[in-house]
Amino acid sequence: MTADAEDAFAAVADELRVRILRELWDADDPLAFSDLRTRVDVRDSGRFNYHLGELRGRFVEQTDDGYELRFAGQKLVAALHSGVYTEDASVGPVPVDGTCFDCGGTLEARYEDELGRVECTDCGMNLVGGGVPPAFVDGREDDLAAAIDGYLRTQIRQCADGFCPQCSGPTTGFLEENDYGPQAVFECERCGAAFRGIASMLALDHPAVVAFYHDHGRSVRNARIWELRWFDDVERDGDAARVTVTVDGDELELVVDDSLAVSVA
Ligand SMILES: [Zn+2]
Ligand SMILES: [Zn+2]
Incomplete structure (x- = not known):
């Protein structure tokens, strides 16, 4: 400093x-x-x-x-x-609708040590998780899962728009591979913070995906991130990643390029 x-x-x-x-x-x-x-x-x-x-x-x-x-x-x-420096809030675990991607087990959400998480009670898999300020769960204790979903979506949007959620500095995005498939990584050029998640998360806000859901009488915004089974349907395609969004058996293919720009395949 x-x-x-x-x-x-x-x-x-x-x-x-x-x-x-x-x-x-x-x-x-x-x-x-x-x-x-x-x-x-x-x-x-x-x-x-x-x-x-x-x-x-x-x-x-x-x-x-x-x-x-x-x-x-x-x-x-x-x-x-925001309570980050002063509060020691903890909520849950509370049961969450839906089942685990990996094993089909039941899910629960919890908030403690400034971390919001949705986990599988059977295999222990952490479906989503991240730092969440206490203010974000204040008054949302009864719907902790919605609060965590909303906070994570906000962070994804912020990164994709080029703003670091920590310091508001400019972010650079790139693809990286790990055991769960192609990962989207955003690095802040100013504070060095890094944010990563499965590359399919970048399709959440794409107009074609919003319209695809709408055409099926649904809203992608009303689904919880961990309920979107197509999040898993992402594979490497040269320098890019290919995401297949599935709704009611219909498919929409998108490409996430190496700088994390999204387009319809
Ligand atoms: Zn599981
Ligand atoms: Zn930053």
Whole structure:
């Protein structure tokens, strides 16, 4: 990490400063110095002024109308609201509709240690899984599987659109082979994070697939990722991967090229 990053973390490594940021987040409009101090509830004006000064510039902006959060301040408070740094939520295991790809066993979903997973109770196979912030399961405990499905789809879309889900930096996509077949890999050019999954996941949002489902009176968005049996129907074809989408016995073939662009075969 650079010295700048260390300075930025040092600037918020104080409970009073975090309270200032939270009050500015909660306020609808910029706050005058005295209003902000009353809300944060600090008697000592000098102490308050010192800590506010440490936030000014990077996290907080002073305008003619008063103090307000800058983008960096908003991101920081939003990260606190996501619960990643503060909560220790766990949900499940809860039963999930459908059966295991591999052995036909029953499925369950669970959320713990900031990981959302759908697993087979018989063979132990992890059908889907990934890091999910606690806020994402908040209020969705009764439908944990839908929450995990929705979060993963959002991440796939973000990667495919070229944004790193971790830092928003640009991603580069390529194909890789492993025991489960061709894998789509997205690497962030900025933070180095990598996201991988079976190459067929890139077909989920393709207009031809959405239309193919629609023509069969179905919605690909309403199916859970682990219920899509055609996810397994992907094979290497030279530099590319060939995905066969099957609905009610009809087939649609797509090609995922080596830079992860998808087209109808
Ligand atoms: Zn299984
Ligand atoms: Zn990144």
